[in-house]
Amino acid sequence: DTGVSQDPRHKITKRGQNVTFRCDPISEHNRLYWYRQTLGQGPEFLTYFQNEAQLEKSRLLSDRFSAERPKGSFSTLEIQRTEQGDSAMYLCASSPPVRGGLEQFFGPGTRLTVL
């Protein structure tokens, strides 16, 4: 399967714990995005990479959230000291360099539950 993959698919953690999610984009895609989605809402933009450079972070991304894409390939999203409000689906998307990278291809998401 050459689509966007995310790991893990599900994560249950206790409040206060740290969690890390991984995203592997489609190989030739240079842009990578992280979103958060809760039930009944559209995806909320969190952050965006072009190659290894993190070009934008949403105001939603508190200092407990950090994302990296060290070699311009896979990316990780870490949440420190998780809170119940962090429970959501975390979606990763990638896009190719053509057409300004507007068409985004999503991974299956990581569903986080914070108890």
Place this chain on the structure above:
Amino acid sequence: RKEVEQDPGPFNVPEGATVAFNCTYSNSASQSFFWYRQDCRKEPKLLMSVYSSGNEDGRFTAQLNRASQYISLLIRDSKLSDSATYLCVVSLSHNAGNNRKLIWGLGTSLAVNP
């Protein structure tokens, strides 16, 4: 006012019906427009881009009215498999380069009934 607003839904229609979704956007500088489809507990997938001249893909027709800042999606002869949430997506010019951020609507839920 939200940057992208959609019909609240949900829409419940019988098979074979024609259904239309509307979406308005607030930023007149918006440059590109899309409809994505999201099945329950699945990731969003691009359904179609929306071009200024309007475009059609089989039973789906998308239209853009820049003057009114309005986008629509029409589904004809709806099928059970069309049941999903339809998300209106708008891009804003992020900077002078090609980096553009997508702004997502909340989505409109469609249920096609037998």
